[in-house]
Amino acid sequence: MTRHAIYRGEVVTPEAFMALAGADYREAGRYPACPACKGRLEPYGVHSTTVASRFDHPNGSDCPLSSTPDKRYAHLSPHAWDPDGGTRLFAEFCQPENLKSAYMVCKSILGHLTGMEFQRLCFQALRWNVFSYRGITLDILPYILVTLADFSVDNDRKHPIRVVLSKPKGPIDALWLHPEQCVLRFFFADTGNPMRRPELPIPYPEAESARNDTAWISKRLYEFLEECCKKHRQAPASG
Incomplete structure (x- = not known):
């Protein structure tokens, strides 16, 4: 509704x-x-x-x-929409340094993040039209991205992780209007039980410090980061 x-x-x-x-x-x-x-x-x-x-x-x-x-995405309910602003924000997001910075914020929040996983977050954001939320900012986007998919076990991750945004009751707009009232909480993705990891404030200082630590990102990793942007630009316009 x-x-x-x-x-x-x-x-x-x-x-x-x-x-x-x-x-x-x-x-x-x-x-x-x-x-x-x-x-x-x-x-x-x-x-x-x-x-x-x-x-x-x-x-x-x-x-x-x-x-x-779907309970995983029930928090994605903004107060208003801005389709033209969403087009501009996505274009800004897809600038090379902005993509790298968004990846670094997500990686800092999660502790480990592959290029393929970041790519999946980007596609999910497009699927739910997150970029068109009225008033959303480039800086706040990574804090939404990490809530859009579960993260499975791999060589660097011992448990499947789900990140949940906790905010005041109401639209997701609180995230960029009153971020100090919002936190990120961690759960086991397979059971839904809370993890012992401490909740993270928004903005998360360690993640904010990581925004500009992008010099190490290899060409190969960047190719994964930009895949979503490339495919979206190549897709035919829908009715």
């Missing part, structure tokens, strides 16, 4: 959508899209005097904005 959708490239409310698309939107095939998952939405309650109007996802959707979100 969400109060916002994308229609003709603009963010609309249910009322604004009905004004633009008309009552025969179904017959004409004019549907709004979810700002997060980009799936088709249905307006609900626009003619009711007793319920608040909203957009609904199809039954069974795991989108963070649906009524049945």
Whole structure:
């Protein structure tokens, strides 16, 4: 359930959508899209005097904005959206030094992070349209990225890790509006039980200090970091 959708490239409310698309939107095939998952939405309650109007996802959707979100992504619910700003932020994120800095922040938070894992975080951010959250900043992005996937056991990681964002009740906007009220907590990804690792404040001083420690990043590692950006630029534009 969400109060916002994308229609003709603009963010609309249910009322604004009905004004633009008309009552025969179904017959004409004019549907709004979810700002997060980009799936088709249905307006609900626009003619009711007793319920608040909203957009609904199809039954069974795991989108963070649906009524049945995947619990891992339920925190990905912003107050508002900015598609044009998201395009600009992604372009800024994909600048070489910004990519390297984002990787270093994520690596510092986790203690160990492969190029392939960072690539997966980037694709997940695109999947849920994280870059289009209104007001989100480049500096805060890594603190969201680390919450978008589980990290499996490998030669440098003894236990599967899940990072969870703890924030005041409400939209994720608190992360960039009041970061001092948010922390990152660590859980075993296979059981969901909390780890003994201490929670990390946002911003995390050690991660912030690591932002500029990028000189050691090899050409091979950087190729993994930029893969998401390259593939996204090459992908055909969707309707």
